[in-house]
Amino acid sequence: MKPIICFFTICLTAIPCTLFVSCDNDEDTTKPVINLIEPEEGDVLQIGSDVHFEMELSDNDLLRSYKVDIHHNFDGHTHTSATKAGEETIPFSYSHAWDISGQKNASIHHHEILIPENATPGDYHLVVYCTDASGNESYVAINIELSHDGEEHEH
Amino acid sequence: MRIRFHLVMFMLSVALWINAQERDSMKVIRLGDVSVSASYEKRMIRSTALPVDVVGEHFLRERFTGNLIQTLEHIPGVHSMNIGSGFSKPVIRGMGFNRISVIENGVKQEGQQWGLDHGLEIDAFNTEQVTVRKGPASLLYGSDAMGGTIEITQRLPEAGNYVFGEAALLGKSINGTAGGSALIGIKKEAWYAKFRYSEQRFGDYRIPADTIVYLTQRLPVYGRKLKNTAGLERDMSLYTEYRKGRYSSNYAVSNAYQKVGFFPGTHGIPDMARLQDDGSHRNIELPFSTVNHLKATTHQQYMRSTVTGYLDAGYQRNDREELSRFHTHYDNQPIPEKDPDKELAFSLETYSLSAKIKHIPSTVWEHTAGWDVQYQQNRISGYSFLLPEYRRFTTGLFWLASWYPAGTDFSVSGGVRYDYGKMDVLAYGDFSGSLGLVWHPGDREIHLVKANIGHSFRLPGAYELTANGVHHGAFRHEQGDQALSSEQGWQLDLSYTYREKGVSFSASPYAAWFGNYIFLRPTGEWSVLPHAGQIYRYTGAEALFAGAEITFGIDFRPDLNYTLTGEYVYTLNLDEHIPLSFSPPASMRNTLTWTGKNIRAYAECQSIASQNRVARNEDPTRGAHLLHAGATVNIRIGKAMAEIALLFQNILDTRYYNHLSFYRKVEIPEPGRNVQLFIKVPFKSYIK
Numbered sequence: 001m002k003p004i005i006c007f008f009t010i011c012l013t014a015i016p017c018t019l020f021v022s023c024d025n026d027e028d029t030t031k032p033v034i035n036l037i038e039p040e041e042g043d044v045l046q047i048g049s050d051v052h053f054e055m056e057l058s059d060n061d062l063l064r065s066y067k068v069d070i071h072h073n074f075d076g077h078t079h080t081s082a083t084k085a086g087e088e089t090i091p092f093s094y095s096h097a098w099d100i101s102g103q104k105n106a107s108i109h110h111h112e113i114l115i116p117e118n119a120t121p122g123d124y125h126l127v128v129y130c131t132d133a134s135g136n137e138s139y140v141a142i143n144i145e146l147s148h149d150g151e152e153h154e155h
Numbered sequence: 156m157r158i159r160f161h162l163v164m165f166m167l168s169v170a171l172w173i174n175a176q177e178r179d180s181m182k183v184i185r186l187g188d189v190s191v192s193a194s195y196e197k198r199m200i201r202s203t204a205l206p207v208d209v210v211g212e213h214f215l216r217e218r219f220t221g222n223l224i225q226t227l228e229h230i231p232g233v234h235s236m237n238i239g240s241g242f243s244k245p246v247i248r249g250m251g252f253n254r255i256s257v258i259e260n261g262v263k264q265e266g267q268q269w270g271l272d273h274g275l276e277i278d279a280f281n282t283e284q285v286t287v288r289k290g291p292a293s294l295l296y297g298s299d300a301m302g303g304t305i306e307i308t309q310r311l312p313e314a315g316n317y318v319f320g321e322a323a324l325l326g327k328s329i330n331g332t333a334g335g336s337a338l339i340g341i342k343k344e345a346w347y348a349k350f351r352y353s354e355q356r357f358g359d360y361r362i363p364a365d366t367i368v369y370l371t372q373r374l375p376v377y378g379r380k381l382k383n384t385a386g387l388e389r390d391m392s393l394y395t396e397y398r399k400g401r402y403s404s405n406y407a408v409s410n411a412y413q414k415v416g417f418f419p420g421t422h423g424i425p426d427m428a429r430l431q432d433d434g435s436h437r438n439i440e441l442p443f444s445t446v447n448h449l450k451a452t453t454h455q456q457y458m459r460s461t462v463t464g465y466l467d468a469g470y471q472r473n474d475r476e477e478l479s480r481f482h483t484h485y486d487n488q489p490i491p492e493k494d495p496d497k498e499l500a501f502s503l504e505t506y507s508l509s510a511k512i513k514h515i516p517s518t519v520w521e522h523t524a525g526w527d528v529q530y531q532q533n534r535i536s537g538y539s540f541l542l543p544e545y546r547r548f549t550t551g552l553f554w555l556a557s558w559y560p561a562g563t564d565f566s567v568s569g570g571v572r573y574d575y576g577k578m579d580v581l582a583y584g585d586f587s588g589s590l591g592l593v594w595h596p597g598d599r600e601i602h603l604v605k606a607n608i609g610h611s612f613r614l615p616g617a618y619e620l621t622a623n624g625v626h627h628g629a630f631r632h633e634q635g636d637q638a639l640s641s642e643q644g645w646q647l648d649l650s651y652t653y654r655e656k657g658v659s660f661s662a663s664p665y666a667a668w669f670g671n672y673i674f675l676r677p678t679g680e681w682s683v684l685p686h687a688g689q690i691y692r693y694t695g696a697e698a699l700f701a702g703a704e705i706t707f708g709i710d711f712r713p714d715l716n717y718t719l720t721g722e723y724v725y726t727l728n729l730d731e732h733i734p735l736s737f738s739p740p741a742s743m744r745n746t747l748t749w750t751g752k753n754i755r756a757y758a759e760c761q762s763i764a765s766q767n768r769v770a771r772n773e774d775p776t777r778g779a780h781l782l783h784a785g786a787t788v789n790i791r792i793g794k795a796m797a798e799i800a801l802l803f804q805n806i807l808d809t810r811y812y813n814h815l816s817f818y819r820k821v822e823i824p825e826p827g828r829n830v831q832l833f834i835k836v837p838f839k840s841y842i843k
Binding site: 069095 | 679
């Protein structure tokens, strides 16, 4: 009895499996790769200057776009508009996207991100998102600090 | 490809069988002065050409977890989408959310089915009998039941006059659950009434991991307990039934309240400070969510010769709130003055009415015609936006017929249905239909063959049409599309059951093709909302579903049973040639059950295959082998017979992931080792 049952099972399951496994083309589900070079984890960035931004992007297919998002990571309880020497500051928030469609690899190097003079010093997150032509997305998040006496970045 | 294929073949061809589903729960139905006995399960299984699993009290008690869906997960083809350790949502054959209907006392439960982080508002203590239909059930239950239904029904009261009750206690080590339920009721002449109160409180749950990854940051898990995942559940229900002669009716009122914390590392900006151990594992701090579900339903039934009329009416109100600190999401804006921490709130009211007439002119034919209508109103508040206010109206008209030709061993059933739906200015309408065959050759009832083909249709849900915001349950910006057309497809279901003394086997393969299947597609457009990558928009695509469930059982000795169950689902988006998201991995359970006098014990090995067939931006999930064991003992205490169930889950404390879990995306593993004790003491005393 048992071999018959097993045979029956195999037949029943084999039909859908063979049918569908054969037409599974595995179209692109590979995410792009982000290699963020500058800034690095824990970097201190100078308020009132631009950010030295540098990274390598690559994908098995074609890239589409990348986005840089900077937002504060203050304590979470006491942040509202901290003042320094009587001067009003506002938490820095940045979000901008760049088009890199049509490229398989991209070397990014620019100084387009500006940190205004009135930015609140403190801990921030910098997140880089990157998408490829078919919508696969990857991201990298690092901790940075904004400060008035940050290291001068090399050009 | 070849390796995967062989793995699937192996998983499925090693024969199987489902565990202790009660086979002989007898049901006595009084028809005037005639008493007819039939196995309720057999009757249910015969009455439809679709695969049906009926689970009775024994199964529900033996696998009791305080959570109905996690209990039903033992049925092949059913999965639970977990939100931490306390709450879950059902998935049947890879379909979830608005494609599965949960029906209690004849009325479809209407909560926030679309959301990943919302559980099902049903008191697990209050479930006596559950019928799971796998495959398209929309003909009978409306367009949202295209993936299957979970129907919770009341057992028929036993004859006689008596008072009865029950006290139940539940304890779990994984999250320090302490729960209990009390039932009190009376049956006198034509009346039957019962009241139940249940409460469960649990603390942060234990995971076998010291760190998790969120936004590429490695976040610590102090004391291996996931901070702020504690919760509570409080449910009340009153049920009254009246039966006299040809008339019967019931009235039910229930309220379910749930409050559960979210791990703060995954809500808004991750912040190490908020992950520090706060000294308590039972507190629920921000962020958390609450839900309150109020439901009042009635069922009326009257029989006159060959015609029976049924009427079901219900009112439901689902209030859901998500609370989290404003500035964890929006840093540069002033904090709202009113309800500063209320992020999202939905208040959904549902009125439903359904009428049915069944006509059985002879033993050969049976006809059912019905009409149902539902009206919903959603109101919103909170500082975030996800889903607008809306009014939704749906109605459906159907006719079903069954033909049992005399002197043959088969029956044919089929039907057609027309649904119409209107949401604000959008309107949809379409036909669905099905035709099925049930064949049980020979009179020894050894073989049972079923085949069914159906065309189904589903109205797009409110969320699929109008959502626009960051859904924290999914960690992404989700957007509806008002230009969506309704979902439609063809579903083919087969099943074969073999049952002889000591051996049983069943296989239910299925395949479905959808000309338009609605899913969330990454658009490549960047969201302007904080902490969101690209926008995911609901889009229609041609899709394919296929798979099978298999069970095999053998009694080595009258007191020793071996059961194997297995399942596999294959999904494919035919437009893009990639799998659909949330495809359950292939899995298998090997169970050995020993039944002694007043005692039952089992050991189970659950094997979950890796899921490498993933949609875009979904991570593959590794497989795992888990070991579980349990025992149920009946002990006489005075006049009462106490039932004690002891359960050991994930005995080896294996670190594994649930591909369907809310926390999967942030690499939070499933709960570790758990010891659970469930004690139930029923009483019954006859009165005059």
